[in-house]
Amino acid sequence: MLWLATAELAAAVSNAGALGIISPFGGMERHGDPLENLRLQIAKARSLTKKSFGINILLDLEKSGMLIDMALQEGAKIVITAGGDPHHYTELLCKERVEVLHVVSNVKQAQIAESCGVNAVIAEGVEAAAHLGFDELPLFSLIPQVADVVSIPIIAAGGIVDARGLVAAFALGAEGVQLGTRFVAVEENIANPKYKQAILGAKDTDTVITCRKLLPTRSLKTEFTRCLLELEESGASADDIRNFLGHSRARTGQLEGDLENGEAYCGASAGLIKEVIPAAMVVQNLVEGYEKILKKII
Numbered sequence: 001m002l003w004l005a006t007a008e009l010a011a012a013v014s015n016a017g018a019l020g021i022i023s024p025f026g027g028m029e030r031h032g033d034p035l036e037n038l039r040l041q042i043a044k045a046r047s048l049t050k051k052s053f054g055i056n057i058l059l060d061l062e063k064s065g066m067l068i069d070m071a072l073q074e075g076a077k078i079v080i081t082a083g084g085d086p087h088h089y090t091e092l093l094c095k096e097r098v099e100v101l102h103v104v105s106n107v108k109q110a111q112i113a114e115s116c117g118v119n120a121v122i123a124e125g126v127e128a129a130a131h132l133g134f135d136e137l138p139l140f141s142l143i144p145q146v147a148d149v150v151s152i153p154i155i156a157a158g159g160i161v162d163a164r165g166l167v168a169a170f171a172l173g174a175e176g177v178q179l180g181t182r183f184v185a186v187e188e189n190i191a192n193p194k195y196k197q198a199i200l201g202a203k204d205t206d207t208v209i210t211c212r213k214l215l216p217t218r219s220l221k222t223e224f225t226r227c228l229l230e231l232e233e234s235g236a237s238a239d240d241i242r243n244f245l246g247h248s249r250a251r252t253g254q255l256e257g258d259l260e261n262g263e264a265y266c267g268a269s270a271g272l273i274k275e276v277i278p279a280a281m282v283v284q285n286l287v288e289g290y291e292k293i294l295k296k297i298i
Contacts, residue, residue: 001180001265002130003028003251004191005056007041009279011048012188016280017287020045020053021080024067027190030248034063035070042074052078054101059084072096083131086116094119101155105133110146110154120153121146122178127159127268129181130250132209132216140172147173159269163289167297179282181267184254186279192257195264198222202270211245213238220264224253 006027010020022045024038038055045053055071057064060083068089071079079093082103093100094117102113103122110121123146125139126132139158146154156169157178169177183189185196198220210228211217213236219225231244253262 001026001184001189002058003255004184004189006190007044007048009183009186009188009190010053011045011051012186012279013183013283014045014049014051014053016283018283019078020049020051021056022053023056024070030251035066038067038070039074042071042076054078054080056080056082058082059086059088065089068093072098080122081118082122086113086118090116090118103157104146106135106137106142107145107149109133110150114150114152118152120155120176121150122155122157123174124178125156125158126209126216126218128157129207129218129267130265132218134216136209136216140168143169143172143174159267161267161269161272163286163293165269166286166290167293181265181270182273182282183279184266185273185276186282187276188279191254194257194259195254196276198259198264199266199270199273200275202266202273204268204271207266207268207270211241213241214245217263218266218268220259220266220270222253222264223260224249224262224264 002023002025005021005023007022010022013020022041024034026041028037055076057067059081078099080101086102090100100118101120101122102118103124104110104113105124113121123142125142126136127139139156143156153175154173155176155178156174160177160179161182166177184191185199202220206221207218208221208225209216209218210225249263252258253264
């Protein structure tokens with residue numbers, strides 16, 4: 001949720017007992033400064049919650065190092081890294097006593113992340129929204145294989161929206177879960193109402209993976225993804241696809257609500273999301289549902 005993970009959403013999630021996450025781009029103007037935005041978002045989050053929250057930093061961004069520095073300057077205690085080599089900043093973050101979680105999409109990546117000293121890995125399956133790993137491994141195949149080779153905690157991500165996914169992830173070796181699309185369709189998320197309604201209206205077959213020549217990406221099926229798929233199927237080069245995508249397509253779709261010209265990232269389990277509710281209710285439903293399922297099993 002690059003443009004959507006704001007202080008307000010993070011605080012609501014953290015106040016409910018989970019771990020809210022801030023993006024340096026959350027709520028930022030189209031041509032804003034992510035460094036200043038991150039500083040402001042951290043300050044705002046601290047005014048809204050006394051609980052812990054994390055900062056998500058993509059390592060393949062041009063300003064990733066500067067964003068890491070800003071997070072450290074502002075006293076961040078938890079940082080999630082993704083989209084790059086965990087060798088780059090993990091040692092620095094750990095020296096500053098920051099807890100580091102790194103997103104991985106296969107076993108080798110998980111082993112490398114552990115060797116770099118991260119505190120936990122987020123194992124993300126192909127069911128997840130937005131950018132995916134090139135191997136496109138299903139989450140429930142990925143979790144146990146990662147669990148067999150690493151000793152650090154595993155957080156499961158991709159297609160989890162309720163307690164059933166939570167219990168299943170735990171059974172396979174995860175110690176926590178990360179939810180993305182479910183927290184788009186909450187009251188505290190600044191996502192455009194058209195984007196939220198598109199998620200609520202999605203069926204099981206209404207997401208699609210595009211951009212396999214660049215980086216696989218899961219989105220809702222829209223006019224935009226139809227045009228993109230036609231371009232890919234015509235044999236377009238990676239540069240042609242990159243030119244078609246242009247800049248800030250996710251912002252166009254998710255914040256501005258232009259689903260014909262912008263990307264609407266969405267996980268494969270969107271068909272399970274039927275209403276916009278408070279973030280606290282998502283967390284409450286996870287906890288209560290988990291307990292009910294365990295009683296049935298026991």
